[in-house]
Amino acid sequence: MAVSGRDAFRSELTSIAHRDGRVVCLEAWSLYRDHPFEAAHPDRFFSLPAGGPVLAQMVKGLVAAGFRPFVVVGPGGTAPGRAVGNRWLWRACVEAGATVVLPPEGSGEGSVEVRQKTCVPLCAPCGEEETRAVVRQVARSRRPYCLVLGDGPGPSWPYRPNGTGDEVPLVAQESGVLARTGARLVSVGEAGTRLALAARATAPGLGHAHLVYLDEVRLAAAAAELASWPGPSVVTAAAWMLEEVLRALRARTPGHAVSGVLAPSREGQADVAGVLAAVAAFKGP
Template sequence: MTLSGRDAYRATLTRLAETDDRVLCFEADLGGRRHPFAERHPDRFFNLGIAEATMIDMAAGLAVAGYRPFVSTFAPFAALRAAESLKLTLGYLAAGVTVVAPYAGVSGAWFGTTHHCLEDLAVLRAIPGVVVAAPHGEAEMRSVIEYAAASGRPHYVRTGRNAAYESLPGAGDGRVPPVVWDHRGPPGATCLVSVGEEGTRLCVAARERDPGLAHAHLCYLDHEHLAAAAAELAPLHRRFVVVEEHRPAGGVAEALALLLPDHAVTGVNAGHSWPTEGGDHGEVLAALGLTLPAVLAAAGRPASA
């Protein structure tokens, strides 16, 4: 059974803690009664409640003392409510804390605007030194968590709620490369660039409609990794359509446009409006204009292709 991103994170962290006593797990009222890490390693599991900034500050102190702390809470509360703590601890102090943020984008759906987060990439990408990742599928999440634990670098990892996806074959079994190719396409083809779970789902669906499209998936989204991705993408295609569950400001399309000034880069994203009605994840995405027809239109293909 394929695990969702947040369940793959919990399972991987629990396994890593079996052989690494430095691994700690912090939750901000998201752990539930049967958290696998809490059951297996109760002396290294801490539920701080709704005190997100305090949780990150505590984790930073333990990281400086040599531990490998992982903290998790809703993306809006990690990236926005605790933004100052992220800036000072993960950024300025370069503390080796990994923040895993489920409910990113509008995956919280019916929880409403307070539990939506379409701004986290803009915030975290602006903090130098933080590795920013948005894994797609179980294998990518496991790889990202394994690298974070081994490297001790500050990380921000965004994921959704309960959606479970198989990672693209190009993700491989080791560290996820800067570009994961779903399909390279012929020279001159429009190249879809997918970010995160929903962006990748939409790009895979678009390629099923039109196999002539190229598709490159990006897991790591900080400047260091995007610069490497841009260097790989630049000689292969001239036109890119970036699909991401994020605002246009501060998103990956904007970043790639600066890194690829001689190429055409457009974005399909969550736009500038606020959801005004409830619904499930797909319904809220549709209300924001992040849909398969929108991706096909941006790639210059009819929705019926």
């Protein structure tokens, strides 16, 4: 059974907290059930569904005391009627030194500001193994991150670490080596990766590059890496990610045709025909 990004995060963070007594989890979300972190480390778990300024102050105090806080924001935000991923809240937490976890449906509101903070990586990992690797990478780092994680089962992405370490690469490749001719798919996020995998199941000859980082600096570096590969690209991503990835690729892959296909957020609605049509459009009549 596929594990959701949130569940993979909770499990991995709980394991890390066994080894690192500085790790603290704060959930600004009242809908959690049987949280493994709370069961294992009740003295370092806080549920603050209406946190707001109180949550931000707690983060400042925890960081000042030498702890590593992870703040989880869920659907519906931190108060009834408030937008998911309230900008003031997550910005205050990130600036205080916390890693913030946002749901895909609310990440667009704050993602512009995250992308402009060059010291804050914005990650949208896909699948259990890649999500766990990102969490381990965050735990090793001294900087805050912003993670976008879903609550539903993610697609089974064949994650491979970068080199011999556990670092998540800027550009991951599904089949080891991207095809050096023809069109390639560039997937982002769970919805985009699900669509790309469905398209490759129909057309296995397509190359597939997968991106995890969406902040300005790392997205630009990923685009520069993709520029070394000839051929056009078809980007598959959810709405809030698609335009930014298209903009980055078009700016940094001169001479390469780039188009995009919007990936539906719900499983079972993959527009494979739309992806194949976009690929075919590069070939001309």
